[in-house]
Amino acid sequence: KQEVTQIPAALSVPEGENLVLNCSFTDSAIYNLQWFRQDPGKGLTSLLLIQSSQREQTSGRLNASLDKSSGRSTLYIAASQPGDSATYLCAEGGATNKLIFGTGTLLAVQP
Amino acid sequence: GAVVSQHPSRVICKSGTSVKIECRSLDFQATTMFWYRQFPKQSLMLMATSNEGSKATYEQGVEKDKFLINHASLTLSTLTVTSAHPEDSSFYICSALGGRWETQYFGPGTRLLVL
Numbered sequence: 524k525q526e527v528t529q530i531p532a533a534l535s536v537p538e539g540e541n542l543v544l545n546c547s548f549t550d551s552a553i554y555n556l557q558w559f560r561q562d563p564g565k566g567l568t569s570l571l572l573i574q575s576s577q578r579e580q581t582s583g584r585l586n587a588s589l590d591k592s593s594g595r596s597t598l599y600i601a602a603s604q605p606g607d608s609a610t611y612l613c614a615e616g617g618a619t620n621k622l623i624f625g626t627g628t629l630l631a632v633q634p
Numbered sequence: 635g636a637v638v639s640q641h642p643s644r645v646i647c648k649s650g651t652s653v654k655i656e657c658r659s660l661d662f663q664a665t666t667m668f669w670y671r672q673f674p675k676q677s678l679m680l681m682a683t684s685n686e687g688s689k690a691t692y693e694q695g696v697e698k699d700k701f702l703i704n705h706a707s708l709t710l711s712t713l714t715v716t717s718a719h720p721e722d723s724s725f726y727i728c729s730a731l732g733g734r735w736e737t738q739y740f741g742p743g744t745r746l747l748v749l
Contacts, residue, residue: 557737566640566727566742567678572735612677620666620731622738624677 525550527615527625535631540603544628546596546613555616556589556596560609561627567612571598603632637661638730640741647718648749654714655744657728663708664730668738669701672725684711718748 528547536542546556555574559567571580571587573596579588586599596613610629614622637660647653657667665686670678682703683691690703702714711730715722725745729738 555735555737559740564725564745567740569737569740572737574735614678616737619683620736620738621668621680621683622678622729623680624670627677 525615525617525623527613527623529611529613529625529628531628532626533629533631535633536603537633538603538605540632541599541601542603542630544598544600544611544613544630546598546625548594548596548613548615548623548625550615550617550623551591551594552617553591553615554618556587557614557616557622558585558587558596558598559612559614561612562609570611600630603630605632605634608632636733636739638728638739638741640726640728640744642744643742644745644747646747646749649719650717652714652716653718653746654712655726655728655746657711657713657730657741659709659730659732659739662730662732662739664711664732665708666731667705667711668729668731669703669711669713670727670729672727672743678727681713715746718746720748722746723748 530545558570573589584601610627613625641656667684669681684705686705692698705711727743729740
């Protein structure tokens, strides 16, 4: 059974700090890996999509990496801001276009 | 581009009634849409894959007779929760497959509360 795990489950940091969120997956044949942001009671906002042939993607203060051999992806957030507070979800994409979501990391950035 | 809408955004109903949720791709056509359910403080769980013009494919453990899915056009999929019960209260999110990389574009979600 394919599983996607995120560590830590919750994280609280002071404003300005750089941080790393971790995502582990069991399927080595993934097609892509996506990172999403979800605000309380809201839908998903796509942050970064990494195809299986890529090793990383960057958007502004966000950088996501993908290591298929070890089954890991990381989301690096530079110079965190209170507005970054949200739940961050990673999702593994397979051949059938289905997404398997991770357990999520609840991030709180303290002003 | 690639906007997906859901209607309603929030619904409260009595136990035993049926509720229909609509998912629309506003500016692109989607032969495939997905329906997810998210319970409080949990992640998204895929319920079913909705294919235009054919029957939906349900994930293991999801009752197809309880969660009726219709994908009658390339821009609309509907999920009907039949004979809803309090345990069906959840956040239902749809997505539509599209774009150059065939990625999923997500709707804003529908909050269902069954009393």
